[in-house]
Amino acid sequence: MAHVVAIVAPGSMGAAVGKRLTGNGMRVLTSLAGRSTESVQRAGSVGMVAARDEEIAAADFILSIVPPGDAVDLARRFVPALTASNSKPVYVDCNAVNPTSVERIAAAIAPTGSPFVDCGIIGPPPMPGDAGPRFYASGTAANRFATLREYGLDVRVLDGQLSAASALKMSYAGITKGTQAVGAAMLLAATRAGSADALFAELNESQAAMLAFLKRSLSRMPPKAYRWVAEMQEIADFVADDPAARALYSGAAQFYQQIAQDFAGEKKDVDALAAFLKKHV
Numbered sequence: 001m002a003h004v005v006a007i008v009a010p011g012s013m014g015a016a017v018g019k020r021l022t023g024n025g026m027r028v029l030t031s032l033a034g035r036s037t038e039s040v041q042r043a044g045s046v047g048m049v050a051a052r053d054e055e056i057a058a059a060d061f062i063l064s065i066v067p068p069g070d071a072v073d074l075a076r077r078f079v080p081a082l083t084a085s086n087s088k089p090v091y092v093d094c095n096a097v098n099p100t101s102v103e104r105i106a107a108a109i110a111p112t113g114s115p116f117v118d119c120g121i122i123g124p125p126p127m128p129g130d131a132g133p134r135f136y137a138s139g140t141a142a143n144r145f146a147t148l149r150e151y152g153l154d155v156r157v158l159d160g161q162l163s164a165a166s167a168l169k170m171s172y173a174g175i176t177k178g179t180q181a182v183g184a185a186m187l188l189a190a191t192r193a194g195s196a197d198a199l200f201a202e203l204n205e206s207q208a209a210m211l212a213f214l215k216r217s218l219s220r221m222p223p224k225a226y227r228w229v230a231e232m233q234e235i236a237d238f239v240a241d242d243p244a245a246r247a248l249y250s251g252a253a254q255f256y257q258q259i260a261q262d263f264a265g266e267k268k269d270v271d272a273l274a275a276f277l278k279k280h281v
Contacts, residue, residue, distance in 0.1 A: 002026050003147070006056040006089070007063045008074060009035065010043035013133075014065040016125030017153070019046035020132060024151040029056050057081035057089065061145065062114075064093045064105075065121075068230040071095040075108040082112035090141050092117040096231040098170050098238035099163035106139075106162060115141035118162055120169025126152070138164035170238040174249065177228055178235070180221055181252040183214040184259070184273060191272050200280045219277050222270045226260035229253050 005021055006029040007014045018028045029051040030043050043050070056062060057078060064074050071093060082091070091114045093105050106116045116139055123133030131154050137145050138158045142165075146155040158164045190199040203211040232253035239245035262269045 003060040003151070004029065004058075005061045005063060005148070006030065006051065006059040007048065007065060008056070009066055010039050010046075010048055011065065013121065013125045014063070015042045015046050015048065016127070017063065017065065017132075018043070018048045020126045020152045021148070022047035026151045029059055031056060053078060053081040054084070057085035058087045059089045060087070061090045061092060061148070063119075064091070064095060066095060067227060068096050068101070068234050071097050071101060072104050072108065075105045079108060079112055082109070082114045085112075085114075088112070088114045090115045090117055090144050092119050092137070092145050094119040094121050094135070096120070096169055096173060096234060097166055098234045099166050100237060101234065102163040102166045115139075115144065116162075117141050117145045118165045119145070120165040120172075122169065122172055136165040136168050138162060138166075167238070170235050173231060174235045174239070176217075177231065178249065178252055180214070180217050181232075181255045183210075184218055184221065185255060187214070187218070187276050188269055188272060191276055196276055196279075200276075204280075215277055215280070218273060222259055222263045222273070225256040225263060228256045229260065232256060 002025055004027045007018050008031050010018060010030050010032070014030070018030065021028050028048045030048040031053065032040050032043060032050045062078065064071060066074055075091070075093070078091070082088070091109045093102065093116070097105070102118045106118070109116045118138045120136045121133050122136065126132030132152065133154065135153055135155045136158055137155055138160060139162045142157045146157050149155050158168065187196065187199070190196045200211070232249050236246045236249035236253065239249060259269060
């Protein structure tokens, strides 16, 4: 009998993961309480079935895929339903949170009797024909979560402590998204100073791989910047033992907040960044 998975919530990643699972014969539940019309339509288009919390708590797995700032509250929301459930699904936190947040989420779930898995998703939402993102998983129940490989998820189990997956996610995102923040800030600064053409020429000659990365990633960054604010704050907490590193990622969070506000408003910086990337494709 196929497993039943619940995914909360049906955002761009959650819905795409749901589509991958339903496409491989799995029944996928989700919560649509308080969700937008767009979310409801997105869930329905990929075959996800609306369910109450009590029904979700009877699934085999619950995948929490929400903005980082909502991860702890979501776990606490399901505590009553999980406590009452006889099924005790594996609760998999797939959010971009730091190890300290993971411990808080695990502590909330522990009294319910449901096994807990820490998971870090690296890569974009799955698309038809690709392998999809990597689901790095840690914790004693990680091998149970890995059974979803049979349904199209690339699950990779990590050794080490419970929060090993989130430590990897924080480190990886700190490099990739941190680099994007630095790159975008410098491209905008060069544009304002009138040296964008010279900067492009030098990068193209001496840092071709970096330039290719920036051109590819920054063209897609502005619409996602609002989601990366909390992620940078989580990374700042992850490196909190190093005051300079913490300040670096707190600054990245502020930069992405600035880009997000600009994207929703005048698009002054967003358009300038787009012009640079288009001019130098």
